[in-house]
Amino acid sequence: MAKTIVPIGPYHPLQEEPEFFMLTVEGEKVVDIDVRVGYNHRGIEKLSEMKTFDQSTFVIERICGICSTSHPFAYTRAVEDVIPVEVPERAKYIRTIIAEGERIHSHLLWLGLAGHFLGYNTVYMWVWKLREEILDAMEILSGNRNNYAMFKPGGVRRDIKAEDIPDVLKKINSIVPTLEMLLKAIADDPVLHARTKGIGVLSKEEAINFSALGPTSRASGVARDVRRDSPYGAYDKVEWEMIVTENGDVFDKVVVRILEVLEAVKIMRQCLQNLPVGEIDLNIKDIPPGEGIGHIEAPRGETFHYVRSDGTNRPVRHKVRAPTFMNLPTYKATVVGETVSDATIILAAIDPCYCCTERMAVRNTKGKKLYNGEDLIKLSQRKTERLREKYKC
Amino acid sequence: MIYVLYFITYGFLLTVAIGLLTSWIDRKVTARVQYRVGPPILQPLIDIIKLLGKETLIPKGASKSTFLMAPVVGFASAILVSTILWVNNITSAHTYLGDLVVVIYLLTIPSISIIMGGFASRNPLASLGASREMKLILSYELPFVLAVLVPVIKSGFSLRLATILGYQLQNGAVATGLSGVLALIVAIFCIQAKLGLVPFDIPEAETEIVSGPLVEYSGPGLALYKLMKNMLLFILPFFLIIIFMGGLHFDAISIVKYVGLVALVTVIRNTNPRVRIDQAVRFFWGPMTFLAALAVALALTGR
Numbered sequence: 001m002a003k004t005i006v007p008i009g010p011y012h013p014l015q016e017e018p019e020f021f022m023l024t025v026e027g028e029k030v031v032d033i034d035v036r037v038g039y040n041h042r043g044i045e046k047l048s049e050m051k052t053f054d055q056s057t058f059v060i061e062r063i064c065g066i067c068s069t070s071h072p073f074a075y076t077r078a079v080e081d082v083i084p085v086e087v088p089e090r091a092k093y094i095r096t097i098i099a100e101g102e103r104i105h106s107h108l109l110w111l112g113l114a115g116h117f118l119g120y121n122t123v124y125m126w127v128w129k130l131r132e133e134i135l136d137a138m139e140i141l142s143g144n145r146n147n148y149a150m151f152k153p154g155g156v157r158r159d160i161k162a163e164d165i166p167d168v169l170k171k172i173n174s175i176v177p178t179l180e181m182l183l184k185a186i187a188d189d190p191v192l193h194a195r196t197k198g199i200g201v202l203s204k205e206e207a208i209n210f211s212a213l214g215p216t217s218r219a220s221g222v223a224r225d226v227r228r229d230s231p232y233g234a235y236d237k238v239e240w241e242m243i244v245t246e247n248g249d250v251f252d253k254v255v256v257r258i259l260e261v262l263e264a265v266k267i268m269r270q271c272l273q274n275l276p277v278g279e280i281d282l283n284i285k286d287i288p289p290g291e292g293i294g295h296i297e298a299p300r301g302e303t304f305h306y307v308r309s310d311g312t313n314r315p316v317r318h319k320v321r322a323p324t325f326m327n328l329p330t331y332k333a334t335v336v337g338e339t340v341s342d343a344t345i346i347l348a349a350i351d352p353c354y355c356c357t358e359r360m361a362v363r364n365t366k367g368k369k370l371y372n373g374e375d376l377i378k379l380s381q382r383k384t385e386r387l388r389e390k391y392k393c
Numbered sequence: 394m395i396y397v398l399y400f401i402t403y404g405f406l407l408t409v410a411i412g413l414l415t416s417w418i419d420r421k422v423t424a425r426v427q428y429r430v431g432p433p434i435l436q437p438l439i440d441i442i443k444l445l446g447k448e449t450l451i452p453k454g455a456s457k458s459t460f461l462m463a464p465v466v467g468f469a470s471a472i473l474v475s476t477i478l479w480v481n482n483i484t485s486a487h488t489y490l491g492d493l494v495v496v497i498y499l500l501t502i503p504s505i506s507i508i509m510g511g512f513a514s515r516n517p518l519a520s521l522g523a524s525r526e527m528k529l530i531l532s533y534e535l536p537f538v539l540a541v542l543v544p545v546i547k548s549g550f551s552l553r554l555a556t557i558l559g560y561q562l563q564n565g566a567v568a569t570g571l572s573g574v575l576a577l578i579v580a581i582f583c584i585q586a587k588l589g590l591v592p593f594d595i596p597e598a599e600t601e602i603v604s605g606p607l608v609e610y611s612g613p614g615l616a617l618y619k620l621m622k623n624m625l626l627f628i629l630p631f632f633l634i635i636i637f638m639g640g641l642h643f644d645a646i647s648i649v650k651y652v653g654l655v656a657l658v659t660v661i662r663n664t665n666p667r668v669r670i671d672q673a674v675r676f677f678w679g680p681m682t683f684l685a686a687l688a689v690a691l692a693l694t695g696r
Contacts, residue, residue: 004517006602014600028521028670117600119591119667125427191592191665194672340521341669344601 003031006340010039014117014344017354021331021347028339033331037354048318053079053153053287056315060305061147063320064353066109069102070298071305071320072151077232077294078307079153079315082287088279089234091155096233097271098142098150099296100264104172105134106299107257107264110351111182114254117348118195127182130175137171140164155281165272172265183258196251200334200346203248210330213323214301216350219256220248226297233296238270250349257351287313298323300351310391317387324352396480403483404476412623413437415655419626422659437623444616452514452609459513464610464617467506471624474499478631481554482640493552496632497541503621504530504587507596510618511606522605525670526596529586532677533593537583539685543567543576544636546692554635561639568637572691577637579685581654584629585661586673589622592665593673630654 009020018039024032044063048056060071073095080087087095108131115123135145141160142148150156186192202212207220217224223244227235243259245252289311295304301323308317327350334346371379416437424431451457474496504526511523544567545552548560557567567573586593597605607618634641634650641647668676 004520006517006521013603025521027524115666119594119598119600120665121423121591122427122663123666125429129428189666191668194668195666339669339671341595341598341601341667 002026008344008347009036014347015352015354019352019354021343023335023340023343025340028341030335030338030340030343033335033343035328035331037328040354045318045320049315052313053309053315056318057151057153058149060320061149061151064322065146066106066353067102067298067300067303067322068147069099069151070296070303071322073099073233074294074296074298074303074305075307075318076151076153077296078292078305079284079287079294079309081292081294082290082307082309083284084292085154085282085284087155087282089276090159090278091280093234093271093275094150094156094160094280096235096238097160097268098138098148098156099233100268100271101134101138101141101172102148103264103299104175104261104268105131105138106351107261108134110299110348111254111257114345114348117345118192120192123182126178130178133171133175137168140168140171152281153287154284155279157281159280160272160275165275169269169272172268176262176265179258179261183255186254186258193251195342196254196345197249198247199250199342200338200349201247201249202330202334204246206330206333207248210333211326212301212330212350213326214297214299215253215256215260216301216327216330218242218244219252221246224302226295226302230295234271235267238267238274240267250345253349287311300324300353301327316391322353324350324354328352396476399480400472400476403479404472407479408472408475408624408627409620412620412625412627413441415626416623418652418655419659419662422656423663426663441616441620441623444611444619445613447612447615449612449614450609452516455515455609456513459509460609461614463506463510463513464614464621466509467503468617468621468624470499470502470506471621471628475624475628475631478554478628478635481558482631482635493541493545493554493557493636496554497538500587500629500632501530501534503625506621507606507618510610510614511596514606514609516609518602519606519608522596522598522602522608525598525602526606528670528674529593529596532674533583533586533681536579536677536681536685537587539682539689540576540579540583541636543572543688543692546689547573557636558640566637566639570692571696572688573637575684575688575691577633579681579688580633580637581657581661582681583677584633585658586677587629588625588658590658590662592661592668594667595670595673598667626655626658630658 003024003026006023006025007020008014008023010018020036020039022034022036023030044059048059051059057072057075060075061068063071108127112124112127112131115121115127138148139145141164142150142158150158202216202220204221207217207222212220212222213224221244223242225242226232228242240263243256243263245256287309289309291306291308293304293306295302303323304321306317306319307315310316330350331347334349335343338346417432417434420436421431451460477496477499508523508526511519511526544557547567547570548557551557551560561567568577589597597607602608607615610618630651631641633654634647638650641651
């Protein structure tokens, strides 16, 4: 049968962000996939290196609108690792509350979009209505529905007022019954089963080999979660379950995310109720020379930040690795062999976030690529050499 | 000459008006179900008028005449079939028009015109959508024809719509019997697919293949397709009412019949995800064909 290329992207109603999936198909069957990102590269690491440590937090927050807590969280932890210091207890709890609020709204956003990709627009609208409650709660806590600007190296910027806590608790508790109803509805709907069960299976071995992260790996039976493996914030002080399922198909990824939202509600509730009193900020003045890493569990998986300081007030090097970067290659294992209809929901099932993941591509004015992968690696090695000579390490 | 009048007033104007109104009801109900406000009542009409004023772009390498003809063919057949249905509904005693085979044939043409347009536009997504539409037609036509056979058998093997209506006038609607109910259920699923609504909007699947066969259409061509779809939203339930429920009259019961059918279609559309094309084919050739065949067998034994 003749092979055709079905393009999904660079502009496509499937995703809001520009990305390009080149599906090679025989009839309806996908035989190969090529993913191209790089339509939205903003040079944010470089931008961050030109700001002071405090200002960088705001730049980093704007890497992604949805992970607007995960990136600052990982970044501040990396900066604190340079010194190294421990932030005050109260700040830890507040950070955890904000991070879990983000997980709830991010997973709900994905759940709605997954419904939309399956043509189930009622779920899409209902879930997004539900998400409004969480955004309202976050607005009470931080003053913003998104981009909370709560983080700074050494603590948090804003305190949580005691009189706000009952309102927030009411709002986050109100989503639980609807979510449980939704979970039952999904578990019972035969048409949804037909569309999601056994589709895009990522086996446990493949999940490990591709180093899949977050819900993508946990749906495949890999119990991997930074919150459990190397606890940060208040995660070791509250009760919560790591959600792991075995099948690795789209259905399991849906279930994992819904259950994680329920767990996140649990964590938020405990943190709000047991909020310790005390300082919220260390007021760090100087960052000594050195390097630090910060990694946290973002809604999509482990976000990793590396910060290097030379004793001035700016980071010399700031490196960001978003979870989607690790999850994208799993398409090779999940999409190939499925139909075009299923390809879209499988592509969406890892909850890809391209603006976190954007990588560089150099082209001349005629659109010809100037560097291939090997050239870029060589360039990068040369830059590392230069840095080594400059800083003698 | 009287048929020209029917053609213009009933077949075109009235059908378009009711079709646009139905489309608005469908959109409004969908919006309310989804916690949205929904469009104002004239929005479907405004959409069409706006599209009529836009530029027609013909993709490079497309078959120009087929690309431009396809929406006209589909639109014309929609008007024609609605004229036939109206003539039979109003003056069933005095007309020689109204052969059921012609009606079924004409009801297929809109889908075929979409396939023509899709393949003519020479876009991989459109081709994929057109081939899905083709598979969909192949899957739902068999149970649809079987379901339509039930009223034919009931009315003493008559293929004339007038006779079927006359039979129902004397003996009650076909859908009051067991075989009629079964056939109606099958037919409702089939018109869902004919209308291209969720769960059978596979050919147009916005998030998969970007509205499929219609992806290259713009301006008047797209307007004709939209208008055709809106008209079908009236024509297909109307057809089911004629052959299963004893026709439309200008009274309250008829409005209940019609709005009930449209509401059912809207509810199905809002409570299901889209199925895959192979699942749709399996659904229509498996349970639906079986149900339809059962209905035919029951009708033959007189139930």
